[in-house]
Amino acid sequence: MKKVLEIKDIGKTFTLSKKQQKLEKTKTNKKVAVDHLSFDAYEGEIFGLLGPNGAGKTTTLRIISTLIKADYGDVLVDGKSVKNEAGEVRKKIGFLTSELKLEDFFTPNYLFDFFSTLHGISLEEKEKQKKKLFDRFGIGEFAEVKVANLSTGMKQKLSLAISLVHNPNIIIFDEPTNGLDVITAKVVTDFLKELRSEGKTIIISTHIFSLVEKICDRVGIIINGHMVACDDLKTMTAEKNLEDVFFDIYSQEVGDK
Amino acid sequence: MKNVLTIVKKELTRFFKDKRLLITTLILPAVLIYVLYSFMGTAIFSQLNNSDEYVPLVYVNDIPNSIDNLLTTSEIKLEKKSYSLEEIEAIKEQITNQEADLLLIFSDDFDQMVAEYQTGLGDAPYILMYYNSGNTSSYTIYQTLESLFNSYESIIANKFDINMQNDKFDLVTDENVSSMIFSMILPFLILTFLFSACMSVAPESISGEKERGTIATLLVTPIKRSELAIGKIISLSIIAILSAISSFIGVVTSIPKLLGGLGEDISVSASVYAFKDYLLLLLIIMTTVLVIISIMAILSSLAKSVKEATTIISPLMIIVMLVGITSMFGNVNSNLFVYLIPIYNSIQAMGSILSFNISYINILVTIVSNVCYSLLFIYFLTKIFNSEKIMFTR
Structure with missing residues (x-):
């Protein structure tokens, strides 16, 4: 399989404010979010980043998406460096976070057109992609309804559609089923599988074991910014289920420190 | 450039689709000011009449x-x-x-x-x-x-008379009265309206994007940060200018009614100004809006929420109001360096146009310096959009 994503020894340290220090119950004003982290992702696979809250999953995804810069190391997306060719990388990736909220005043139609224009998509391509995604998620009948009047599930499906306006080959999804009802969560996971079958590469971050077991081909376990395990899901869960594997590693890692 | 226009179009669409914002920003200022000033004029007139009776x-x-x-x-x-x-x-x-x-x-x-x-x-x-x-x-x-x-005491000890002949001693013209009143009142009011208009749109547009998380979706598109900053500033400036024009119409149409209430033979009309004066005024207003919006955009981008942005901007309003009040006292300052001070230069320039004391070099310095300040602020805004610490810290 073709390697499309190379995360090469990246690291990121944040400076904490006094308030954050209080919340984190720490006396130091530095927090290492990602520490010498490396992994690869291949064409046509779903890679799951598994870890507890604060492990560094979101930071890693933000570095890959060019939203933030790594202190050291680099990420190559289809051979393009996030450090030196961020603009090119942005054309190749779709990024979606469950924290995303769309502006209430716009309709799905308008938002899709807006983001298509920013991505420089031709009119023909845009209409084709819009039809495909709107039909897939059942957005078509709500195309002219303001976002404010859409259900939470429909908003999430619209967010997903918008992040894919430019038909990217690499899709980065931070907590894809967070806050979704079971039906919408199923629609989203089924769609991610469909994208994989189309040869797309999908990177998700999650702390839900069942989601990883259901859709991921490979999994990386992050604890305290370190990639402590990274393998095929089948290999990793050959002897124990994923939850047991995770907690074995977790006790070993946290116990070690 | 295409991306800048896309951002401008989106921001304007958002504004014109939001009926509540449209009414409160464009229609209400003109209507409220007209009704308020007209009512004040009628009330003063009525009070004077009552006291006569x-x-x-x-x-x-x-x-x-x-x-x-x-x-x-x-x-x-x-x-x-x-x-x-x-x-x-x-x-x-x-x-x-x-x-x-x-x-x-x-x-x-x-x-x-x-x-x-x-x-x-x-x-x-x-x-x-x-x-x-x-x-x-x-x-x-x-x-x-x-x-x-x-007066009786003066008559008893009369040594000389002042203006006793039947002649018109006050040689004031309607133009003088209008220019004096407008140059005292309008710069302050215009600045107030511009600031209020900017305040009603800037925090929502900048920190609102951060608060909603939509900024991340925008920043992972191929759009440059500078294009995003320029697009935001231009669109917000257009909205603020429209709002300020609405308020301006309200003031200009209602001031004669307000002054009419004083019962004096005061004839005040905005028609004393020529097209050239209005054009200069518009140029000053446009560049002033650019400065105010740019400052507000920076402050809003530093805030984590719309509420926080409004709180940060509020003290600025007091400073701007204090600067605005200076138009009500004294003559127009002719020192060229004064026209390099942001906001104050606009107040002075507007005062000079409205009082027919136009110095084109001062007006030019005001316009050029305002544009330069705006470009500098846009540069800072672009830097902020690039700062992950500011954009993604919660």
């Missing part, structure tokens, strides 16, 4: 003949007699309770003493006036009579 009650103790003749022509209800000390105390009580307006007490043999009195020699004749400054009619009649007695 009102006949004040004045008690006069032992009124001298000269004063009696003087007061017969006045529209005052005079209660003239020789009051006892108890009665005088009772009248004072009435004035305190706002049941009477004034009590006049004269020195004994007032007329004779006035006739014989030589300045600086012996005790001067006197008039005592008891009034209540908390009662409008009492205070008004006090001022009227004080003025009347002062």
Whole structure:
């Protein structure tokens, strides 16, 4: 399989404010979010980043998406460096976070057109992609309804559609089923599988074991910014289920420190 | 450039699709200002008319003949007699309770003493006036009579006359009056309206994107941070200018009504200004909006939420208002360096246009410096959009 994503020894340290220090119950004003982290992702696979809250999953995804810069190391997306060719990388990736909220005043139609224009998509391509995604998620009948009047599930499906306006080959999804009802969560996971079958590469971050077991081909376990395990899901869960594997590693890692 | 236009179009669409924002930003300012100023004019006119109809009650103790003749022509209800000390105390009580307006007490043999009195020699004749400054009619009649007695005193010791011929001594023109009033009032009001208009749109557009998380979706598109910053500034400036124009129309149409309420022969009209003056004013307004919006955009981008942005910007409003108030005092400053100070330069430039003291070099310096400041602020805004610490810290 073709390697499309190379995360090469990246690291990121944040400076904490006094308030954050209080919340984190720490006396130091530095927090290492990602520490010498490396992994690869291949064409046509779903890679799951598994870890507890604060492990560094979101930071890693933000570095890959060019939203933030790594202190050291680099990420190559289809051979393009996030450090030196961020603009090119942005054309190749779709990024979606469950924290995303769309502006209430716009309709799905308008938002899709807006983001298509920013991505420089031709009119023909845009209409084709819009039809495909709107039909897939059942957005078509709500195309002219303001976002404010859409259900939470429909908003999430619209967010997903918008992040894919430019038909990217690499899709980065931070907590894809967070806050979704079971039906919408199923629609989203089924769609991610469909994208994989189309040869797309999908990177998700999650702390839900069942989601990883259901859709991921490979999994990386992050604890305290370190990639402590990274393998095929089948290999990793050959002897124990994923939850047991995770907690074995977790006790070993946290116990070690 | 295409991306800048896309951002501008999106922001304007958002604005024009939000009926609530549209009404509060574009329609309400003009309507409210017109209604408010017109109402104030009518209220002042009505109050002056009412006070004209009102006949004040004045008690006069032992009124001298000269004063009696003087007061017969006045529209005052005079209660003239020789009051006892108890009665005088009772009248004072009435004035305190706002049941009477004034009590006049004269020195004994007032007329004779006035006739014989030589300045600086012996005790001067006197008039005592008891009034209540908390009662409008009492205070008004006090001022009227004080003025009347002062004039009478001048006539008695008349040495020379001032403006006694039947001629027009005040050579003021309608244009002078209009320019004086507009140059005092409008720069402050325009600045206030511009600031309010900017405040109603900037925090929502910048920190709103951060708060909603939509900024991340925008930043992972191929759009440059500078294009995003310029697009935001241009669109917000257009909205702010539209809002300011709405307020401006409200002020210009209602000021004649407001001043008409004073009952004076004041003819104030915005038609004294030529097209060139309006054009210069518009240029100043446009560049001022760019400066204000850029500053607000920076402050909003530093905030984590719309609420926080509004809190950060509020103290700035006090500073801007204080700068604006300076237009109400003194003449237009001709020092060229003054026109390099942001906001203050706009106030001075607007004042100079409205008072017909235009210095084109000063206007040019104002416009160029405002554009330069805006570009500098846009540069900072782009830097902020690039700062992950600011954009993604919660």
